[in-house]
Amino acid sequence: MTSTRQTITLIGAGLNGPLLALGLVQRGFQVEIYERRPDMRRVRMSAGRSINLALSTRGIHALKKVGLWDAMQKIIIPMKGRMMHSVTSELTFQPYGKNESEVINSISRAELNIALMNAAQSQGVAIHFQQRCAGIDFKTGTLQLRDETSCDERPVDCAVVIGCDGSASAIRNEMLKLNRFNFSQQFLDYGYKELAIPPGPAGKHALETNALHIWPRGNYMLIALPNMDATFACILFLPFGGPDSFERLTTPSALDEFFRSRFPDAVPLMPNLANDFFANPTGAMVTIKCSPWHFGGQALLLGDAAHAIVPFFGQGINCGFEDCTTLLELLDQHGADWKTVFREFEVARKVNTDAIADLAVENFVEMRDRVADPRFLFRKKVELALEAKYPQLFVPKYSMVTFHRIPYSTALNRGRVQDEMLAALCDGIERIEELDWERADQLVRTSLTPLEHS
Ligand SMILES: Cc1cc2nc3c(=O)[nH]c(=O)nc-3n(C[C@H](O)[C@H](O)[C@H](O)COP(=O)(O)OP(=O)(O)OC[C@H]3O[C@@H](n4cnc5c(N)ncnc54)[C@H](O)[C@@H]3O)c2cc1C
Incomplete structure (x- = not known):
């Protein structure tokens, strides 16, 4: 245990921020998180990108380490394998692992986020909502924060800041202005749209509950993950342009025709398809690689801020949570020698986050095409x-x-x-x-x- 009460500033109360904050307060640090959005427990809002996540071993390990995994049991649904839906509505089940213990777990992003924030706050983490990081002066260690309600800006001293602010990280944008900062972003030519399957008759799941459903169609696919409220969160992955693409689905009749011919067994399960489709934004998917992830011992990028990946291996948050585990282990090893901890962190993680970024792109072809x-x-x-x-x-x-x-x-x-x-x-x-x-x-x-x- 480190005895210091040094304050660590985190940007972003998404998924990685509160988990890391928990680990830090448990080691005796004081933690302040600044989050640009309102508190999702008080204001009804979209949980952000993708309403469901598949949580697996690396994420579970990190949750166990901060003592949160047991509490998650109430909000996860194990998925034992892929249920493939053919264009003629035949079903094929393929287990994920070698036995029933090898499952992935469907969890609502919002519920996970809320559980993490509740736990962090109950252990002393301060979360300041609607406070956007508008910049950082690395020389003086000063954050510029903008209050999203009043638009007032104020400077805040921060000796150590960790950017957990996702793929469009403001901290990373500041690092881009520094000398010899490497950065690449690669967008897929595909977008995604969140859709939903409401509960079936008698309020039960309309499809097999303990499976991740896939409608693989070669160049594109639809997937569905079960929710606790008997709904399924669906994601349509489709090219932005070309014959079967978002640019062609501009009217309810084009959408209806597309779904009836490509995903016939899904259509009767999706009575709100047109509403969902035209109301929800079309998301983009990007792989971001950059280095260095840190500025001396003052600032660090973690999670999607350091390495956003495409979602096809279901590893984004598992990888981010593994970042948290590694960082906390290095703190235990080196104490609050932040420069060493940050340097070692990047050495340990970069080669691995680059690898999962490549694996995730490869797995897209497997999911949309080869599983059939x-x-x-x-x-x-x-x-x-x-x-x-x-x-x-x-x-x-x-x-x-x-x-x-x-x-x-x-x-x-x-x-x-x-x-x-x-x-x-x-x-x-x-x-x-x-x-x-x-x-x-x-x-x-x-x-x-x-x-x-x-
Ligand atoms: C379609 C899709 C499906 C996915 N499915 C899975 C899956 O099944 N399994 C999995 O493991 N991963 C999945 N992921 C990836 C996962 O969502 C991300 O890896 C994860 O959310 C990253 O967490 P994070 O905390 O780093 O960033 P985020 O969750 O993006 O959180 C960043 C936070 O920072 C805040 N913020 C941003 N900028 C500022 C600022 N300037 N000032 C203050 N606050 C700021 C944001 O409001 C947000 O709350 C999926 C992603 C997508 C797009």
């Missing part, structure tokens, strides 16, 4: 068979990312080796009984080293 391919489903079966036989050597890429805390960079590199191995083993066969186990044994043992599982 019988060859892909067969490969998944082979993967699970290899994992059962060689649990220390072969862990499927999806599982390394989702059900373990194996570094993302290791998952990326081993995943590539394993992909080649699978291609060789699955070539020309259609049933698991035909698998050449001698060859599998030789490939696994020569290409893969034992994994440290966590």
Whole structure:
């Protein structure tokens, strides 16, 4: 435990801010969070990008570390696998993991955010709402805060500031003005739209509850995640332009025709489709990479502010929460030597956040296209068979990312080796009984080293 009562300033009370704040107060720091939005517990508002999240092992580990995971049990719905909906309305279920313990958890972003803010405040964190960070002077350590109601601006001293202010980070924008700051942003040509499936008859979920539903259609897809109130939060991922695209869906009749021909079994479940579609904004998706993430021991970027990723591996917040775990562990190791902690943090995380950024882009193709391919489903079966036989050597890429805390960079590199191995083993066969186990044994043992599982 660190005994100092040094004040740490966080920008952003989204998901990472309050979680990190909890870890910091638990180590004896005083924490002030400045958040530009109003308090969502008092003002009805959209929870922001995507109303649901899939929470998995890395996020759960971080929540356990700050003592919050048990309380989450009331607001999560385990999803055991993908339920694929074909264009002829056939259903195919594919488990995510090797057994029922390997699930991902659907959680409402707003409820998670509220639980985190409640816990942080109850342990002494001060959250100041409608206070926008309008700039920072790194030389003097002064934040410029704008009150969003009065538009008044005031300076606030901050010896240590951590930007948890998301993909459009104001702190990162200030770092951009510094010498030799590297920055790249890559937008997808796809947008997303949030839609909803209301409760079915008798107030129950209208589709299988414990699954993530996917309507994969090659170049685009619809997904649905269950909510506690028996609704499903849906997201349509579609190109911005081209034949099947947002630019073509400009009238209710075009939308109706598109959904009836592409997602026929979803249409009767979505009575408010046109309202939702035309009322909700079309979101963009971006990968952001930058460095350095810190300015000496004074300022740090964390979560989406440092590394926004596209949502197709369901890892954005799991990765951000893992950032928090790493930062807190480094604090335990080095004490309040912020310069060292921030430097070590970037060394530990950057290679891994770059890796999950690439994995997330790759997984888009898998989700929207390959999950509908019988060859892909067969490969998944082979993967699970290899994992059962060689649990220390072969862990499927999806599982390394989702059900373990194996570094993302290791998952990326081993995943590539394993992909080649699978291609060789699955070539020309259609049933698991035909698998050449001698060859599998030789490939696994020569290409893969034992994994440290966590
Ligand atoms: C469509 C979609 C689906 C997703 N699905 C998943 C999923 O299934 N699983 C998963 O793990 N991740 C998912 N993500 C990613 C996840 O949403 C993000 O990684 C996560 O929200 C990042 O948390 P954060 O705290 O870093 O940023 P945010 O959650 O964006 O929070 C930033 C906060 O900072 C505040 N802020 C911004 N600027 C300022 C300022 N100048 N001054 C003061 N406050 C400011 C904002 O109001 C906000 O409250 C998804 C993302 C999208 C877009």
